[in-house]
Amino acid sequence: MAVYTHVEPDDLAALVAQYDIGTVVSCKGIAEGVENSNFLLETTRGRFILTLYEKRVSEGDLPFFVELLDHLAKRGCPVPAMIRDREGRxxxxxxxxxxxxxxxxxxxxxxxxxxxxxxxxxxxxGAMHRAVADFAGARENSMGHRHWRAIAQGAGDLDAVIPGLQAIVDEELDHLDAHWPRDLPAHVVHADLFPDNVLMLGERVTGLIDFYFAASDFRAYDVAVTHASWTFSTDGSDCDIGRASALMRGYAREVALTDEEFAALPLLARGAALRFLLTRAHDWIHTPPGALVTRKDPAPFLARLRRYQAADAAALFSAA
Amino acid sequence: MAVYTHVEPDDLAALVAQYDIGTVVSCKGIAEGVENSNFLLETTRGRFILTLYEKRVSEGDLPFFVELLDHLAKRGCPVPAMIRDREGRxxxxxxxxxxxxxxxxxxxxxxxxxxxxxxxxxxxxGAMHRAVADFAGARENSMGHRHWRAIAQGAGDLDAVIPGLQAIVDEELDHLDAHWPRDLPAHVVHADLFPDNVLMLGERVTGLIDFYFAASDFRAYDVAVTHASWTFSTDGSDCDIGRASALMRGYAREVALTDEEFAALPLLARGAALRFLLTRAHDWIHTPPGALVTRKDPAPFLARLRRYQAADAAALFSAA
Incomplete structure (x- = not known):
């Protein structure tokens, strides 16, 4: 949860006056988006999200995100459109x-x-992947495979988080470097499509949100991230085959993965588990006492990594 | 800021189904109310606040708050009405x-x-005080004058928060006990009407909220709390006479304080400053690292206490 930055009412009124969205009726900080300050803004003409970008989102990347969301919205994906002011900004x-x-x-x-x-x-x-395929933008995945060794080195004392973690991570990095696929279908992917980044009403998806990790990567890696975040028990020890097969079935309705992609999924999922294990360990070590964010326990992603390392892991990706 | 407790979508749908307020469209945790979990709930029929009561609000007190808000809403005060379900609950x-x-x-x-x-x-x-005068309910002010010594004793090592604070507090408690008024006009008051508990659009008050400290006390003590929280610089060292006189002028339009009340205001304000100094010091000592709440610095209320102790403090309460 967030809301780090306060917005003065006068500044808010001045901002809203640049748009054709009426005048401010209410503005409440909301507990969504760990990296940004988010406000639910109500005006005389409707409701909006006001996002202030904090540390992790580079201002230079913002035009990429704006163009990506515009592209997806035009193709009917349920993503939040960026509102333009009277001058198109x-x-x-x-x-x-x-x-x-x-x-x-x-x-x-x-x-x-x-x-x-x-x-x-x-x-x-899957529908989002189809829609993004002809998106011209590209962005280095700074949380992707090529960066995990550096992220591991910068995380701090991993053994202080979980005893023995450093050796596990070193071994896994060696394995992933030796086996990571060189060429699979790739385009811009969400790369963080956890359940809290999907809005639903019943079984209907009404929103895909928080694209601030979106970057160029294998589409099957996006599947792996989503698999790792949607199908496990809270402690990460157990993958629910019913949920996993349903996820793969839904995706297969929109995108037919190649044999090479299917074969790579257990390895990509090991990578996804490692990525979140590393960034959570980093945040665990570096989140100061009294910070406004809840530190997320890295251990459930170590448990997922163990599960994806098992000999029978391919069965977790069956749509049957 | 808060949001401690998560509400499962199924539980939310079941709750909302008990009311005539349509079905859930959205529910977002909001950063308001330090003691409770608050959600901005949108349904097909409108917007509402869903509050889950955490530690400090006793369930036994809830009927008092419900009746108080009903009473004030019926008299036209801009307070949030408690919505009743189909069975009137x-x-x-x-x-x-x-x-x-x-x-x-x-x-x-x-x-x-x-x-x-x-x-x-x-x-x-002032209008709220007029409206509450015939409210039949009563509630012991557990954060009121009679409880400050116990709050001070339970706060922990005050000198660890601010060196020398224990002696300052002891001396002030003795002074307040010796001089606290025995009899002034009293009824249920808000007792925590800080700026963040008043909603405004421009210069119009649209909401008085967060009545969870409301209790029976001198009405002039409520004026003192509001004075202490609306008229000082952020560090508490400077009382802005322009804001203070405006506050007193606004109140005087609705309620004519007696001479005894005016004479008591500096002392009541010393009490108000001590009350928030003590509870902030308590929370400073007891808030665990990584908690979701921001600890509020007690020092600005020590500065206010010093200002209200000064010989010329009565001038801070002039409406002229």
Missing amino acids: AIQQVSERAACIIQFLPGISLTHPTPGQCQAAGAAM | AIQQVSERAACIIQFLPGISLTHPTPGQCQAAGAAM
Whole structure:
């Protein structure tokens, strides 16, 4: 959860006056988006999300995100459109931060998805992959495979988080470097499509949100991230085959993975588990006492890594 | 800021189904209310606040708050009404906590009120005092004068928060015990009407919120709390006479304080400053690292206490 930066009412009124969206009725900080400050902004003409970009989102990347969301919205994906001001600008400055006013989408973030909801999420991801295929933009995945060794080195004392973790990570990095696929279908992917980044009403996907890790990578890696985040028990020890097969079935309705991609999925999922294990360990070590964010336990992603390392891991990706 | 407790979508749907308020469209945790979990709930029929009551609000007190808000709403005060379900109940159970669905009010919480906004807040407090005068309910002020010595004793090592604080507090408690008024006009008061508990649009008060410290006390003590929280610089060292006189002027439009009340205001304000100094010191000592709440610095209320102790403090309460 977030809301780091306060917006003065006068600054807010001045910002909103640049747009054709009426005048401010209410503005409440909301507990969504770990990297940014988010506000639910109500005006006389509707509801919007006001996002102020904090540390991790580089201002230089913002035009990429704006263009990506525009592209997906035009193709009918349920992503929040960036609202333009009267001069066509989507990116503003508020309280010394870059800021965007974004379309409000209905729906609720899930915590314990059902198989039906996993299937819907898989289908929405597949439709998003089809829509993004002709997107001209590209962005280095700074949280991708090529960067994990550096992220591991910069995380701090991994053994202080989980005893023995450093050796596990070193061994896994060696394995992934030796076996990571060189060539699979790739385009811009979400790369962080956890349940809290999918809004749903019942079994209907009403929003795919928080594209701030979106970057160029294998589309099957996106499937692996979503598999790792939608189909496991809270402690990461158990993959629910019912939810996993539903997710893969939903995705297969929109995108037919190649044999090479299917074969690579267990390895890509090991990578996905490692990526979140490393960044959570980093944040665990570096989150100061009294910070506004809840530190997320890295251990459940070590448990997922163990599961994906098992000899029978390929069975977790069956749509049957 | 808060949001401690998560509400599962199924539990939310079941709760909302008990009311005539349509079905859930969206539900977002919001960063308001330090003691409770608050959600902005949108349904097909409107917007509401869903509050789940955490530790500090006793379930036994909830009927008092419901009746108080009903009473004030009926008399035209801009307070959020508690929504009743089809069987007339305002208090429910969700996620093992007492919960209420509450009317959504427009407006924005202020941080740096102008004199015009102070005047409006003073008038709104005065109108609320007039409206509450015939309210039959009563509630012991567990944060009131009679409890400060116990709060000080339970706070922990005050000198670890601010060196020398224990002696300052002991001396002030002795002074307040010796001089605290025995008999002034009293009724239920808000007792925590800080700027973040007043919603405004421009200079219009659209909401008085967060009545969970409301209790029976001198009405002039409520004026003192509001004075201490609306008229000082952020560090508490400087009382802005322009804002202070505007606050008193606004209040005077609705309520004519007696000479005894005016004479007591500096002492009551010393008490108000001590009350928030003590509870902030307590929370400073007891808030665990990584907690979701920001600890509030107690020092600015020590600075206020010093200002109210000064020989010329009576001048801070002039409406002229």
